Amino acid sequence: MPKEGECHKFQVLIACEGNIVRHSQIEAAWKGTAECRSCGIRDLVLFADLTEPDFKLVHLPIDELVFQSGSNLYDAGEDGWALFTVRAGLIKLVQYLPDGTQRIVRLLRRGAIAGLEVLVGSAYEHSAVVLQEAAVCRIPREVVDRLNRETPRLHRQLMQRWHQSLRQADEWLTELSTGSARERLARLFLQLAGDAPERPVRVFGREDLGAMLGITTETASRTVAEFKRNGLIAETMPNIVTCNLPALRKAAMIE
């Protein structure tokens, strides 16, 4: 039995264009076996609607893990035996083109699920990379399969997760991959700010911005700089900004 805080280290090789291009050491700290019944964010997660007897069907341990920023939960193509509920932090789902260019197809926050596709196929379809230190629960595929077979109370939640993912995918296509770089970036900030103008927003690395918006790192950098100059965003701390929603809406060509 692993002890609290123990580190699982393993190596990952990412092949690209036939060569090994990255070589990273990944660390996930084990935080214990999750007690889903008493989960602090129970109402947000996949198991929200389960009842006491349903939990008896969970016959494999659900581990709670903490992944540090920069590490991967899994890589595209890897055989998937588990899915992950995000409890805290921020995770990007990355897809690679054969020529090595990468595109970020989704962002996962608290309550979202990474690796849903293992319920249908066997391999992960993206690489899940941690942007901000993330706490996750690792749920073996077998557990979800069994619950799904034996209780109807998981269906609704599962469908909602699929739906949320699909909605975000469509939204990214129409809002973050259409129009000029300026419009796209403005729309991204509006998404990040939500409807709270005061809430500070963390700006991603320029390379990640580019991979989300389908533009180059340089264009991302230039456009962010222009936004600061013209007051569409105000940098309070390094890479922490507050959004000027009306100005951003104008730049996004909304209204």
Next chain:
Amino acid sequence: MPKEGECHKFQVLIACEGNIVRHSQIEAAWKGTAECRSCGIRDLVLFADLTEPDFKLVHLPIDELVFQSGSNLYDAGEDGWALFTVRAGLIKLVQYLPDGTQRIVRLLRRGAIAGLEVLVGSAYEHSAVVLQEAAVCRIPREVVDRLNRETPRLHRQLMQRWHQSLRQADEWLTELSTGSARERLARLFLQLAGDAPERPVRVFGREDLGAMLGITTETASRTVAEFKRNGLIAETMPNIVTCNLPALRKAAMIE
């Protein structure tokens, strides 16, 4: 009881930027009430795994309809009480930005489902427009809900539909919205050609091409013309082409 071939006509108003911008007459020909048990493409559709007793739970009629090219199955924002299985033809799912620009987010072919989102929310999230005359089965939401509640044999198929949609969405983001117009168009042709180099491919209208690839009509036109000139595609009949897969792969930056 409606008669075979009867037309249901109704008007649709699409509001955009506060004004009515389109005004279309939609026609759907009724082809009868579907007999799912003996469906010709049973193995492809949502009900593939249902057993004889399961069908007893279908208490509302499932109508088979034919929509002609250019008509809509439904519009974004409309209240959705049914989803549609595509039996034949081709349908595009379109999403509009507030400024009126449109983006095609998905293509639906035989076996795919339009309007899955009504199982989770109440409104359609896209407009479903027919590109090539389409035969569809209209399944009331209530039927799917009930089957989903009372038999486990629908779950797998439903999950697969969600998964397929999500896969296509991600694929479009990485392949059709990344890189130059030339690369995007080449990748689209490769998708359309599948692995059959000989199969003739119908080229969409230039405006639709633009809306799929996130480029303008003119750029789409120019790039198609260039592909013809340089032999990446060969036009056998108007807007019917055969693909030169190796050349396209080179243009797509694959290999």
Next chain:
DNA sequence: CGCACCCTTGAAATTACTCAAGTTCAGTGG
């Protein structure tokens, strides 16, 4: 201190967009 990494900026080259004609073609009506 110096290296690594990321971000920024500049200038030239490329790509795509815009605006403005033409073209083709099918459908319509004289």
Next chain:
DNA sequence: CCACTGAACTTGAGTAATTTCAAGGGTGCG
């Protein structure tokens, strides 16, 4: 039968946006 029309497609030329390539900061860390 043949102009006429509208819609979709094509093409050109100028302009704007983005990429590319290259170099120059800044910061943290060994």
